[in-house]
Amino acid sequence: MMRAMILWYQYTGDPAWRDRIDRMVDGLDRTVALHKEDYVYWPTGGWMEQEYYQSCFVKGRGWKATDEPPNEKDIAEEGSLFNHQGAVPGALATWYVLTGNEQALRLSGEWTRFLTKPQFWADWEGGDYPGVVGAEHAHWRGHFHGHINALRSILEYALAANDEQLKQFVRDGYEWARQPWFSRIGVVGDGQGCGCGRLIGLAVKLSYNGLGDYW
Numbered sequence: 001m002m003r004a005m006i007l008w009y010q011y012t013g014d015p016a017w018r019d020r021i022d023r024m025v026d027g028l029d030r031t032v033a034l035h036k037e038d039y040v041y042w043p044t045g046g047w048m049e050q051e052y053y054q055s056c057f058v059k060g061r062g063w064k065a066t067d068e069p070p071n072e073k074d075i076a077e078e079g080s081l082f083n084h085q086g087a088v089p090g091a092l093a094t095w096y097v098l099t100g101n102e103q104a105l106r107l108s109g110e111w112t113r114f115l116t117k118p119q120f121w122a123d124w125e126g127g128d129y130p131g132v133v134g135a136e137h138a139h140w141r142g143h144f145h146g147h148i149n150a151l152r153s154i155l156e157y158a159l160a161a162n163d164e165q166l167k168q169f170v171r172d173g174y175e176w177a178r179q180p181w182f183s184r185i186g187v188v189g190d191g192q193g194c195g196c197g198r199l200i201g202l203a204v205k206l207s208y209n210g211l212g213d214y215w
Contacts, residue, residue, distance in 0.1 A: 002091040006098065021095055025104045028088075032057050034066055039113040041068055042085065044075040051077050055084060072120040072142060083146030086115060090153030093160040105160060112157045115150055116169065138173025145195035148177060152202050159209060171211050174202050 002024055009017035033040040045065035046054045054075060057063060069081050077084045092108035095101055122134030123141055132139070140147045151173045158166035177199060181187045189195035203214035 002095070003087075006091065006094060010098070018099065022099075022101060025092065025095065025101060025107065028092075029103060029107050033107065033111070034063075034068075035110070036068070038110065039117075040107065040110040041114045043067055044069050044081065044084070070119065072140075078143055078146065080143030080146035081120070082115070082150035083143050086146060086150030087153050089115065090156035093153075093156040097160050105157075108157045109161060112154050112166070115154060116166070136169075137176070138169050139176050140173065144177070144190040145192065145198045147173070148189075148195060148198040148202055151177075152198065152205065155202070155205055167209075167211055170202075171206055174199075174206060174212070174214075177202075 002021060005017050005021050005024070008014070009021065033042055042055055042057070043063050043066050044054050045063075045067060046056045047058050047061060047064045048054065048056055054077065069075065072081045073079055075081050075084050089108040089111035092104040092111070096105035096108065118135035120135075122139045134140075138151065151170050154166055155170040157163070158170060178188060181189065181191070186196075188199055203212075206212045207214045
């Protein structure tokens with residue numbers, strides 16, 4: 001929703017959109033997000049059990065449960081926390097770049113620190129390859145375009161904050177994502193158009209910002 005409103009703000013220049021988005025940023029920060037140490041998260045145990053509705057914040061009732069997701073698979077929405085929530089910090093970072101909203105940048109950074117926690121990456125159950133710290137290099141397994149969404153979002157924050165370590169984290173994750181299937185003939189990811197399109201978007205963003213030559 002925020003990305004759609006950002007698009008209308010860019011297209012029309014109408015300050016009413018800026019006011020709406022600023023209020024959404026503030027609402028996410030003060031009401032929806034749960035602050036913990038130097039990061040934020042939102043829960044996956046909402047009032048509705050159906051897929052895609054589990055993290056709905058209900059006005060007047062708040063969260064049904066506030067448990068922090070223990071791993072990336074801890075949600076029913078296509079089995080991926082990243083598919084569910086991974087795009088959030090990217091929208092916030094984009095809004096900071098466009099308007100200088102410092103609250104959006106801070107919240108984006110706090111959400112990114114949550115998304116990059118080690119338990120969400122590599123093989124969190126069976127361990128990584130011997131001698132490899134996959135969680136530091138964005139190795140992953142599971143939902144393809146959910147992880148690509150999260151990497152794109154992390155990259156948006158990394159660019160806004162000029163965080164070189166996070167930029168390289170995303171590049172590592174992109175390179176890892178290209179390993180399966182037959183990328184030399186354009187067959188990548190899980191064979192779905194959604195995953196392929198998002199991977200191309202990530203490649204373009206990395207190339208445009210000098211983090212690789214993937215044209």
